[in-house]
Amino acid sequence: MFSAIDMAPRDPILGITEAFNADQNPAKINLGVGVYYDDNGKVPLLSCVQKAEAILIAAPAPRTYLPIEGLAAYDKAVQELVFGADSAVIQEKRAVTVQAIGGTGALKIGADFLKRFAPDSQVYISDPSWENHRALFESAGFTVNNYAYYDAATHGVNFAGMLAGLKAMPRGSIVLLHACCHNPTGADLTSAQWDEVIAAVTNGGLVPFLDMAYQGFGAGIAEDGAVVRRFAAAGGPLLVSNSFSKSFSLYGERVGALSVVAATGEEAGRVMSQLKRVVRTNYSNPPVHGGKVVATVLTTPELRQLWEDELAGMRVRIKEMREAFVAKLKAKAPAHDFAFVRDQVGMFSYSGLSKAQVEKLREQSIYAVDTGRICVAALNSRNIDIVIDAIAKVL
Numbered sequence: 152m153f154s155a156i157d158m159a160p161r162d163p164i165l166g167i168t169e170a171f172n173a174d175q176n177p178a179k180i181n182l183g184v185g186v187y188y189d190d191n192g193k194v195p196l197l198s199c200v201q202k203a204e205a206i207l208i209a210a211p212a213p214r215t216y217l218p219i220e221g222l223a224a225y226d227k228a229v230q231e232l233v234f235g236a237d238s239a240v241i242q243e244k245r246a247v248t249v250q251a252i253g254g255t256g257a258l259k260i261g262a263d264f265l266k267r268f269a270p271d272s273q274v275y276i277s278d279p280s281w282e283n284h285r286a287l288f289e290s291a292g293f294t295v296n297n298y299a300y301y302d303a304a305t306h307g308v309n310f311a312g313m314l315a316g317l318k319a320m321p322r323g324s325i326v327l328l329h330a331c332c333h334n335p336t337g338a339d340l341t342s343a344q345w346d347e348v349i350a351a352v353t354n355g356g357l358v359p360f361l362d363m364a365y366q367g368f369g370a371g372i373a374e375d376g377a378v379v380r381r382f383a384a385a386g387g388p389l390l391v392s393n394s395f396s397k398s399f400s401l402y403g404e405r406v407g408a409l410s411v412v413a414a415t416g417e418e419a420g421r422v423m424s425q426l427k428r429v430v431r432t433n434y435s436n437p438p439v440h441g442g443k444v445v446a447t448v449l450t451t452p453e454l455r456q457l458w459e460d461e462l463a464g465m466r467v468r469i470k471e472m473r474e475a476f477v478a479k480l481k482a483k484a485p486a487h488d489f490a491f492v493r494d495q496v497g498m499f500s501y502s503g504l505s506k507a508q509v510e511k512l513r514e515q516s517i518y519a520v521d522t523g524r525i526c527v528a529a530l531n532s533r534n535i536d537i538v539i540d541a542i543a544k545v546l
């Protein structure tokens with residue numbers, strides 16, 4: 152039965168972790184996957200998470216099924232975080248939220264939902280985008296196109312190209328936008344550019360799907376969420392996937408959510424009923440633990456403050472690594488200008504390294520994505536000199 156099945160290619164991101172795990176060199180460094188490591192090279196277990204877990208353990212609860220849409224306290228806390236507690240879309244009950252299996256799960260629920268109710272629409276993702284965006288929407292049955300985004304010459308956004316692309320899309324097209332900390336490029340839009348994007352999306356009758364997996368890693372929690380709020384205020388339909396994998400360092404708990412904004416409360420109720428069908432036919436209902444931890448932190452003022460401080464600590468350390476990366480590379484390879492790395496936002500740098508250079512780095516047990524994306528959040532004071540030496544060698 153399976154004799155004709157071809158070998159699938161390795162995943163462009165998680166496949167690198169597989170290769171990294173198989174590498175026997177104790178000095179290996181993984182700059183591939185988007186994971187934040189502390190300065191000791193460890194994935195942190197945040198204090199706010201530990202304190203929330205202590206609260207949960209002190210009041211043991213049976214593990215019954217959650218509702219299909221997830222924990223009510225979690226969904227509410229997510230809405231308030233994503234849209235702002237005073238948001239009109241919450242007050243008018245136009246926003247509905249379902250707990251999801253990480254940000255990827257949220258995208259998948261959204262993709263399946265859209266395919267059911269907008270089967271003829273096509274999807275547009277940035278060029279480039281997170282590798283899984285295309286695969287995920289294609290596997291939901293969509294044709295996936297690119298809109299112009301990255302300008303390799305300036306290491307910034309080709310905004311004129313992006314805007315022209317948005318304006319040329321047929322009405323009803325689904326446009327996937329990165330709310331902050333663009334993955335993989337680290338190149339974000341300015342506030343004024345977002346104004347133009349929101350106008351183009353609204354006037355063009357497009358369906359915006361905002362992916363927010365890195366809230367808090369750019370300028371701050373509220374600052375990074377501002378785009379979502381502006382889209383919500385623009386009045387059209389809106390889908391928002393968000394993830395707590397990175398911001399709570401809860402990767403393996405798979406905690407995310409999909410929020411959909413409808414035109415009226417009544418319409419939102421119908422949307423929710425259909426989202427529940429998608430969830431029910433995929434995995435029935437979400438797991439309990441991660442959602443409870445996040446809800447506890449977000450709704451307990453001291454823990455919430457602790458989380459904000461810990462997230463700020465991660466954000467600041469990444470910025471320090473960007474500064475160090477630029478300064479050290481300037482000293483080692485003065486002919487090459489990497490100053491742009493300082494201006495990039497979030498966990499990643501689209502370093503400009505070619506596939507061949509990335510392969511050469513791999514020979515030195517330093518792992519990056521083939522596109523040249525490196526995870527700056529995996530650099531630390533112990534490994535940065537090794538990485539800089541290796542990059543200088545391959546340049």
Ligand code: LMR
Nearest residue numbers: 164165183184185281334
């Ligand atoms: C990444 O881009 O590395 C992360 O979002 C992890 C993943 O699932 O690809």
